[in-house]
Amino acid sequence: MGTYQHAESVHLHGENHLRVVSGSYDTPGEAIADFERLYGDAVRPGPPPPTDTEQQAAQALAALSPGETASTADTPVEPPTAKTELVPVYAADPGDHEALLEKFLKEQGEWEKYRTWEDSTTVASHESPTLRAIFDHDTEGRETKWTFAAYETPVSDRLWHGTATASTPTAIVNALLDAVATERARGRGLSTSSTETAITEATSPLADAEWKHTIDGRYITWEAPGPQEGGVQFDAFAAQKADSPLPTWTTWGGHAVHQPARALQLSANAPAVLVQYITFEMAEGQGTRLVRPATPDSPTLRTTPAPAPVAASPPAAPLPGRSR
Template sequence: MPWCSREEIREVSNDAQQIYDAIRHGRLIIHAHAHDGWTTVAVGTYLDGPSIHLHGENHLRTETTQYDNPATAIAEFERLYGDAVRPGPATATSTERHAEQARTLLASGAADAQPPLATAESVEMRAARADDHEALLKDFLESHGEWEKWRIWSDETTHAVHESLVLRAEFVHEAGPDDTQWRIAAYESPVGERLWHATASATVPVEIMRVLLDSLASEDAAKIAAGSQVSEAAISEATRPLADIGWEHTVDGRWIRWQAPADHLSGVQFDAFAAQSPHSPLPAWTFWGGGAADTPGWTLHFSPHAAASVLQDVAFEVAHGLTQRQLESRSRRLNALSRPDIRAQPAPRAGSARSR
């Protein structure tokens, strides 16, 4: 901001900090985001105030327009940014992730630990980068003969299509960390209407995507494609693995949220408003992890009528698989820190070995 005075810079940064705090503490709910070619833009609603459009990232984030209701704000946002619109908040920037990590360490009193223990966020983010989604796609197609690989005119995207043509998975090869890499779609018939869909960011841990793909291939394709009606029974079935492992849920207006216990940075959210609005671009289900709820390292979204069996399989992996891997990683790190340094031990003197 070279055109701003020092006082104006402070004012802009202070406003950006207030916006960030409102998002982090759940006072400002982000409905959707997009990239306008230069920076990130978003649309959200204050719990006790207006709906707004946001422009920019980090200390440059500003409020640009206010609206009386979410529907008007979202409709105008879609008109302005079209196909670039993505549901939910944008993936946390590196600055936001570093700030959240520092805050977590300070809150736990571990800021002075040498070396610091790996947090759940760092464990999940490393796993997401190390795992090979390209290999996952290749393995899935090789092990499920009823799915066929299709390439379109562009080499940027590969489609995995079930032989019934009612289930399809789209994979974007060069997706950036903040972009959607997987798109799942279920159709009424080979030429029928889309019944439900899912999207996954490029940072989703590969084991979660493996479970999702295997779940699509585990039952009759037509049954999976038909999906499930939105009902209390379907919600209960989809989230049973979370309840079984002790995740607590809260109801906040239109949202039901399940939060992982202790310091495991993952959760699930159900949006009742989006579930009752089939044409809304907002997801009904959001699985997230790798950071706080408002600054997740990865997100996985499902539309209202997603098959409850698929949701349940994903919920089980999020609740049990990631938690177990985090505990194992933490245990290995603790063992490494407590293991004596063999090099520091004095060499045994000749003849000091005990006879047997």
Template sequence: MTDAEHQAAQTQTAPTSCDTTSNATVPALEGVPAYAADPGDHEAMLDGFFTENGDWEKYRTWDDNTTIASHESLTLRALFDHDAQSRDPKWTIAAYETPVSGLLWQMTVAAATPAPVLSSLLAVLAAGGAWDAAIGNSITPRMIAQVTRPLTDAGWRHTTHGQHSLWQTPPGDAGITLDSSAVSGTGMELTAWTLWAGPTVGRPTWAIDATADTPAGLLAHLAEEIAHGIGTRRTVSRPGPAASRQHTAALPPTAPPPRSSASLR
């Protein structure tokens, strides 16, 4: 082959950026409110909790799908469901007045709960801030004001329908609901508080449910996080139509190389 023929052959077979970027996606992290952040790795957060808090012990039950974290006082426990997904309860936290008494308060945390919100919850548990609950119906106007003050400060809307109250963001994509009729001491684990985020309050992406005697300080800490906290969410951007057309356009046909006198013989 002549030099011209070699050059033409290389032009036709050489890889180009057009062949590799036609369907390219670009992952990126964006800053979002804590309630809209990614869930993160709950398994890793559980392992980190044990590593950083020596006063909590790890137990495996007869069911390999669950792990129990128990405080050395034996009055606070967290059951972790390794198989829970999406809105299913991943964590069930239960507190007792004494190691042999009945349930004092309980909270369930969905598997899709954002990492910043879960981190705040675990920080309160690690700091010992979950033992200040009062026995009996603790839903008082003072408690309600304490829990919801961060939401009011952030400009969240408040509506009341009978014994049900709702505080939610102006767009309606996150909020806290309160059912003041769900008193404690009834022998039933009734949900009084629900922290949530998602399309609507009736169809949340994630939710945290808590009974009436859940400590006000713990709930206020979570309210502060969802009202003012910041997290990250992974997004994937795709090239626009114009860019896609540019990347997928075929190379113009190469003119045939000149035929040398040697190739004619």
């Protein structure tokens, strides 16, 4: 929420250059009151969670005592090679989104690719045309890489929409692409906002995998078991309005649902079967993550006169695989 000098107060949604104005107010007092009404239960006090790099640095420094840190020599050693570990899909590296787009268009003959006047954007459109995917070639990290939209007819208002960040593992995005390529994942018939049965159907893979299920006000959350952070959240408030700027479904990995390292989000009216494709991949899928060595200036890569070198804490063990 912000107030422009000599201008109106606004609510902003999104990050960086992708943010949009979701509401405007005549006075700051009105903006503050409405912000508290809409998002008060989602606000969490305190500093933001540390990044992966900050966590790795803290672990490395904690492994060395003050005496060992002072006696560290300046002679560098050969850095260890990067290693690949198997992890749950929501904790995996993003993968090659460009290759995923090309693979989808090659395998789905009903979809065509269009380049816009901006070289950084590609539009994939269904022949109907009631389904569309917009791909941004330039975005990175937590910026939106994919934008999806579905329409009941070629001339109707938007039925549902979704986004995926550049940091989202390609296997999760591929699950959504597989869903929109099927006839069952189109239309309004299985709206997730209509019945409790539809929500149960959409999240059945998470229940089968024994994910932790909690209800907190308007939010229903399923959290992954094990050391890797990830989950799925349903927002009952956002589900009541098809045109709400807030996502109804959020699948996330890393940190927390309100500040995820990677996220795929869907609006109200997203078909339950489409959500089920994604939750199945979240519950059963696996991917790889590259564990990179510390930089040459890191204390973990210097030699000491101690009899045995001190190593940083090993990474957490991955979850055991599940049959698919």
